Amino acid sequence: MEDLLTRLRAGLPAEAVLTDPDVTASYAHDMASFCHAGTPAVVVLPSTVEHVRHIMRTATASRVPVVPQGARTGLSGAANASDGCIVLSLTKMDRILEIDPVDRIAVVEPGVVNAALSRAVGEHGLYYPPDPSSWEMCTIGGNIGTASGGLCCVKYGVTAEYVLGLDVVLADGRLLSTGRRTAKGVAGYDLTRLFVGSEGTLGVVVRAVLALRPRPPRQLVLAAEFPSAAAACDAVCAVMERGHTPSLLELMDRTTVRAVNRLGRMGLPESTEALLLAAFDTPDPAADLAAVGELCTAAGATRVVPAEDAAESEMLLRARRMSLTALEAVKSATMIDDVCVPRSRLAAMLDGTAAIAAKHGLTIGVCAHAGDGNTHPVVCFDHTDPDESRRARESFDEIMALGLELGGTITGEHGVGVLKKEWLARELGPVGVELQRGIKRTFDPLGLLNPGKLF
């Protein structure tokens, strides 16, 4: 242990090596509930690529596992420490190195906060779409590691679609450059994409070339109240089938609406079974919203309320962004699921989730990126009640089983981490797992990078 610290300090400034157990304990886990986290041996805070290379060389020489971390806002335990590991926090590498409006790219270090990048590119009339709920805190490196989504994905896609090239420090300290800074490129296997969503198990991203878009017009939001989740899902299908391209299409069930009202006094309509939010950032959003409003009414909406202006739109978005936090306050504990199904099966997913809740006598609130079929069922329970805790875990698993049955995936955007390891194997099947392990071995033959995550 002392040997490890001595070696690390040989290539790092003194303040970049944290060993106080009270301090290092605060780096032990991300925001996932009920995921095991070990006790790190040390936390390091590199500020240069050379620092990271030194850390990885030291880890390899000492055979000590390394857990790369961003802001620890993840929801699957992918950033949780393992016992005796080096926690490698990239938060000090937070420089935006370049913003180029002609090439429409940004070059950033991994510790840049998502919102900081969004604002910086906004000043150039540009737009970095991926917007996870934690965007004011989470880092680009974390977004890349977990392949983050967000509210805008239904129109603009996920993080993976915005990563053009990476600099990565490998397990043994070598530096790899992948991808490109051009709009297109097909030279060899797509290693860039392989790193996106790899949860720190293949290498440490130290620099990213990101694609940007022109900033779209401000979006206008509509809220529609439905007498059932199924009716709201019918509206979602109709909107997509008719060829609309909303910039946001979100669903909050009755439990979520009430929880948000309780937390934020938002004045959302509590009598509704499902509240659908749709938005457009097109040249004429009011016309698009009117068309979508008609589809909602045809699907059974009892009330359709287009936002009058940007302030009202912003209020509705704030309510939606608050959903997970609000649901977390319903009971003493929650487990947040992240099942994505084909949008044509969304109604079956929501009805099935309600049936699971009823069977186990639990409250399960659902908010969803409905346009993408990506649901977040939040299982609320009293963690001091062992039987309720057991039923919560069971329903969490049954929700994933239902998602797979409906042709979906166990994770639309939160990742696997330690939370869903067993389920990843079920989704991938034995051939898929074998190949994924083979890739892991190719990049990290000693198994030092974020061990125990994914599989």
Added chain:
Amino acid sequence: MEDLLTRLRAGLPAEAVLTDPDVTASYAHDMASFCHAGTPAVVVLPSTVEHVRHIMRTATASRVPVVPQGARTGLSGAANASDGCIVLSLTKMDRILEIDPVDRIAVVEPGVVNAALSRAVGEHGLYYPPDPSSWEMCTIGGNIGTASGGLCCVKYGVTAEYVLGLDVVLADGRLLSTGRRTAKGVAGYDLTRLFVGSEGTLGVVVRAVLALRPRPPRQLVLAAEFPSAAAACDAVCAVMERGHTPSLLELMDRTTVRAVNRLGRMGLPESTEALLLAAFDTPDPAADLAAVGELCTAAGATRVVPAEDAAESEMLLRARRMSLTALEAVKSATMIDDVCVPRSRLAAMLDGTAAIAAKHGLTIGVCAHAGDGNTHPVVCFDHTDPDESRRARESFDEIMALGLELGGTITGEHGVGVLKKEWLARELGPVGVELQRGIKRTFDPLGLLNPGKLF
């Protein structure tokens, strides 16, 4: 050999096994010039997944290499036979299995022709964007193998962005399913993307889930004449910097314009040094074209001509699509390059290419997906003249060196195949090549799938 044929025939219909040397020779190569092609032992034409599995099991048992093929319209020799190989043509597996307007996906077999898919989804009001010039002939499987681009990429992106999930027969005959049919999904490493652009070296794609978009309005095209390539590139940069999103932004140099006129009697303006085509498929394309026209004029355009109607737009597009074929007719032989640079370096790329042509005393016509910085310099030469042939090859290489120097890639959309193997290693560097080889070994430990391609 007889043993191999007997084994193959045990699991295939008689008509699916071709051995007549005159017939099999016609399957020996794709459309790339000057790439070595061997003599296949046999050509097989499976029509089911089970056929493909039987072929791969047989190949593995017999240790015979397999070259997967689509329509052989590729431009890098990636589909060229190796001596004694099994050519595995997927052209008989050409069924569109599913088109779903709510989930906005199509499920297809690999032999479906790009244009056939485009038309079929069009009937549902949907759009499959990737449109390589060979779209009337090339197959979706080939598009996936080579990660094809096209004219629409500047707005809609490349093939990779439309492949959600794959069924793949591995080298040993096992079946792997990757990805998803949902809009989002982050379960494990992105194996789907790894197969896209892998040129048949990792497995045989037998089924693909493709993302579709709503069909956009018909695009309107503008043509602008420039006194120099650099001025046209300035216009391209201005268009992108101002936040426009053209559905097409193409450049044809003087040589290309003349070649197209000669081939197609298109009446393009021969006095211009560079012809820029811009198009919009927005709600008000005329307004967008007017704005872009002003930017062209400001950049030095001598003439800006918006198409009056769809027919005139279609004529201009036809001229552009004809470019490579027209340039191929300039001399007895051509080598087609495919360098992509950051669009801010496009002018440097075009001026540098002209300098290379002058230095070697050669005609090099350039057409380019200018909005993406993706140039196709076509080196025209007399292949019966050894010295001119040598200079052609040298200039072809110098163009790639220039592209790398300008921060670009040796291939924007045509792939590596056998044509650019040495250059791939230069672009990736030793660490990248080592990891790519490691991935190849994980999927194909015996090295039977399309050996000698990529690296």
